[in-house]
Amino acid sequence: MKPKFDTKFWAHRLNSVKAKIQDxxxxxxxxxxxxxxxxxxxxxxxxxxxNNFDVFQEHSTVQEIFSYVEKSVMGELRMIGQFNKGLKKELFEKTRVNVKLSKMVIPSITTLWLFTTDTFTMNYKALLNEHVIEYILSWLNPLYVNEAFLQEKDRLFGGCLSILWNSICSDSDMKYPIRKHMAPHIETVKCMSEDFSFDQRILALTCILLLTDHERKSDLTTTSADINILIKALHETVESKGGDVVISNATYKLSELLIIFVNISENDTTKDILIDLHIVDSLLHLLPITSLDRDQRIQTLQLLHKLSFKIKTRSGLTDFTKRALDDFLITTNDFEIVELCKRVIFELDQKKRLKESVNTPLEDKYRKPKHVLISYNWGSQPLALKLKSCLKGSGIPTWMDVENMGADTLASMAEAVENAFCVLVCVSEKYKESSACRSEAEYSYNLHKDTVPIMMEKAYSPTGWLGILCGTKKYYQWFNETTIATSTPALVNYLLAHPHAHRSLKEESVEEPALEAKSCSVTSATPKQLSTTDSKEIFMNKLTQHSLGKLKDKFGTFDIDMLKYLQEMERRSPDFLWTTLETQYGMHFQEIIQFCVLLKQSNFD
Structure with a gap:
C-alpha cells in the first residue's frame, strides 16, 4: 500500500474512477x-x-460520480412513493436506495465537506464547480420528501448544507454562483429549517438569508424562534465574558455566533428583528471584554456597522451607541478596529452632517470646486478605472478613492461626496452587499446629489436599498467593451452639459483646455457659455412684480451662472432647495412656491 500522503497515488486512483464509473x-x-x-x-x-483540484474540476472524478449518483440513485428516489406498487416492493426499493446512498453519496459529500472546513483550501471555485453545486441543491428536495425512511438523513442534509455554508463563509464570491441555482430549492430549505436539529436549522436559515434576493427573503425571519435562541446565547456569552455557550447540546464559540449574525444581518428585515431583541446592547458590552481576540472585535464592529443603517433611525439608540463607541476608541490604537468604529459613528452622525450641509450658505456651496465621484465596489475596480479614464480624457474632473485620499479615509470620502456635483454609482450585486458602498451611496442620496447608475454587471437588477436609490433613473451600461463604447458618448455629454459642472470645467480648463474624450475616442461639444446680464435683471424685475421684491437683496449677489444652478437644483433636488430656502432664507410657503414657479419660467441661456 502506498504511503497515506502520496498525493500522486491518490490523484491516479481518483482519475481512474472516471474510466470505470459504471463499475x-x-x-x-x-x-x-x-x-x-x-x-x-x-x-x-x-x-x-x-494542487490536485483537477479531481474537482469540470468533467472531474467528483462530477462524474455525482452525475452517476443522480442517474442511478436520485432519479429512483424521486419516484419512490409517487406510485402505489405495493408496500413490500416499496420497502424493498427504499432499502436498496438507502444502501446506495450510504455507499456512494455519503463518502463523496463527506469528503467535499471536510475540504471546505479548511481555511488553507482557498480555491473554492475549483473545489465546487457549478455542476457540483447544482447537484447538491437538486438533491435536497428528494431527500427531504423521503426523509422519513432515510437512515443517514442527518449526515446527508448536514453535509450538503455545511458544504454551502463553509464555502460562503470562507470565500464570499462563492455566494454568487450558488445563488444562481438556489431559487428552485428555497422552499425545501425553508421546510428543513423548521423540521430538523438546531444546527441544521441555523445552517438552513443562514443559507436562505445569504442566497436569496431581497424580496424573497424579507418574510423568512419574522417568525423564526431560532433567532431568539441565538440572541439569548449571545446575551449568555456577554455574561460569561466571551465564553462558550451550549445550545441544544451543541457548544458554540463566540466567533461562530458572530459569523452567523454578520451573515444574516445582510437582510434589512433581520436587522430590525435583531435590534428589537436588544442585540446592540450585547455587542457594545462585548467590545471592552479583555478576553476577546482581535478577530472577534472586528466581527462585532462589522455587525454593528451593518446594523447602523437601522440604528440611526431609532430615537435614543443612536446617542447611546455613539457614546459607547467613543469610550471604546480611547482604549485601542488598532488601525482596522479604529476605522470600523469611525464607520459606525459616521453612519450614526449623518443627521448632524446633513444639518451642517443645509446650513452652509448656498453661495459657498456653489463656489467650491466640483467633481464627478465614482462610487464602486473593489470587484468592479478595473471597469471603474476605465470609467475614470474616459471622463478625465473628456476634461471632466473626477474623484475616485485610488487617489486624493487623506490620512482619514472616511473624512476624505465624506468630503468627496459633499463636493460632488454628480455621483456615478457602479451598480453590481457586490456593491449592494457592501456596507461601505451603502454608506457612501446613502450619504450621496441624503445630500440630494445627482445619482447616475452605471451598470457593471450584465442582467443584474438592483433590489432593496440599491433598487430604491436607483429608482427609475436612466442606466448607463458599462460591463464590456461594446456597452462602454455605446454608453460613453451619452454619459460624457450628460456630464458636460450638467449645470453644476460649469465652474469646475472652467477651473479644469486652465490645465486641460481641450474638452475632447481623449481615451475613449468620443467627441463632445463644450458647454455653452452662460452670460447675459439682461436675464438676471429680468428675473429680479419678476421678483418685484410678484411681491417678492425683498428677495432681491438676498439673491442680488448671484451671477447668471448661480441662477442657472438654482434653476437646475429646483429641477433635480426640489426637496433640498425647499429646505434651504425655508431655513436659510426665511421664506414662507407661498413665497417658496412663487419663487420656484418664476425659476421654472425663466430662461437664463
Missing part, C-alpha cells in the same frame, strides 16, 4: 478510502499543496 465495486471503495484519508488535516494540506 460500483471498483470506485466505491476508493471513495470510502478517500473519505477516511480526508479526515486527517495533514492529508488535506498535502493534497491542496500538490
Amino acid at each position: 460500483e465495486e471498483f470506485w466505491v471503495p476508493i471513495m470510502r478510502d478517500l473519505e477516511t484519508a480526508s479526515r486527517d488535516v495533514q492529508f488535506r494540506k498535502e493534497f491542496v499543496k500538490a
Whole structure:
C-alpha cells in the first residue's frame, strides 16, 4: 500500500474512477478510502499543496460520480412513493436506495465537506464547480420528501448544507454562483429549517438569508424562534465574558455566533428583528471584554456597522451607541478596529452632517470646486478605472478613492461626496452587499446629489436599498467593451452639459483646455457659455412684480451662472432647495412656491 500522503497515488486512483464509473465495486471503495484519508488535516494540506483540484474540476472524478449518483440513485428516489406498487416492493426499493446512498453519496459529500472546513483550501471555485453545486441543491428536495425512511438523513442534509455554508463563509464570491441555482430549492430549505436539529436549522436559515434576493427573503425571519435562541446565547456569552455557550447540546464559540449574525444581518428585515431583541446592547458590552481576540472585535464592529443603517433611525439608540463607541476608541490604537468604529459613528452622525450641509450658505456651496465621484465596489475596480479614464480624457474632473485620499479615509470620502456635483454609482450585486458602498451611496442620496447608475454587471437588477436609490433613473451600461463604447458618448455629454459642472470645467480648463474624450475616442461639444446680464435683471424685475421684491437683496449677489444652478437644483433636488430656502432664507410657503414657479419660467441661456 502506498504511503497515506502520496498525493500522486491518490490523484491516479481518483482519475481512474472516471474510466470505470459504471463499475460500483471498483470506485466505491476508493471513495470510502478517500473519505477516511480526508479526515486527517495533514492529508488535506498535502493534497491542496500538490494542487490536485483537477479531481474537482469540470468533467472531474467528483462530477462524474455525482452525475452517476443522480442517474442511478436520485432519479429512483424521486419516484419512490409517487406510485402505489405495493408496500413490500416499496420497502424493498427504499432499502436498496438507502444502501446506495450510504455507499456512494455519503463518502463523496463527506469528503467535499471536510475540504471546505479548511481555511488553507482557498480555491473554492475549483473545489465546487457549478455542476457540483447544482447537484447538491437538486438533491435536497428528494431527500427531504423521503426523509422519513432515510437512515443517514442527518449526515446527508448536514453535509450538503455545511458544504454551502463553509464555502460562503470562507470565500464570499462563492455566494454568487450558488445563488444562481438556489431559487428552485428555497422552499425545501425553508421546510428543513423548521423540521430538523438546531444546527441544521441555523445552517438552513443562514443559507436562505445569504442566497436569496431581497424580496424573497424579507418574510423568512419574522417568525423564526431560532433567532431568539441565538440572541439569548449571545446575551449568555456577554455574561460569561466571551465564553462558550451550549445550545441544544451543541457548544458554540463566540466567533461562530458572530459569523452567523454578520451573515444574516445582510437582510434589512433581520436587522430590525435583531435590534428589537436588544442585540446592540450585547455587542457594545462585548467590545471592552479583555478576553476577546482581535478577530472577534472586528466581527462585532462589522455587525454593528451593518446594523447602523437601522440604528440611526431609532430615537435614543443612536446617542447611546455613539457614546459607547467613543469610550471604546480611547482604549485601542488598532488601525482596522479604529476605522470600523469611525464607520459606525459616521453612519450614526449623518443627521448632524446633513444639518451642517443645509446650513452652509448656498453661495459657498456653489463656489467650491466640483467633481464627478465614482462610487464602486473593489470587484468592479478595473471597469471603474476605465470609467475614470474616459471622463478625465473628456476634461471632466473626477474623484475616485485610488487617489486624493487623506490620512482619514472616511473624512476624505465624506468630503468627496459633499463636493460632488454628480455621483456615478457602479451598480453590481457586490456593491449592494457592501456596507461601505451603502454608506457612501446613502450619504450621496441624503445630500440630494445627482445619482447616475452605471451598470457593471450584465442582467443584474438592483433590489432593496440599491433598487430604491436607483429608482427609475436612466442606466448607463458599462460591463464590456461594446456597452462602454455605446454608453460613453451619452454619459460624457450628460456630464458636460450638467449645470453644476460649469465652474469646475472652467477651473479644469486652465490645465486641460481641450474638452475632447481623449481615451475613449468620443467627441463632445463644450458647454455653452452662460452670460447675459439682461436675464438676471429680468428675473429680479419678476421678483418685484410678484411681491417678492425683498428677495432681491438676498439673491442680488448671484451671477447668471448661480441662477442657472438654482434653476437646475429646483429641477433635480426640489426637496433640498425647499429646505434651504425655508431655513436659510426665511421664506414662507407661498413665497417658496412663487419663487420656484418664476425659476421654472425663466430662461437664463
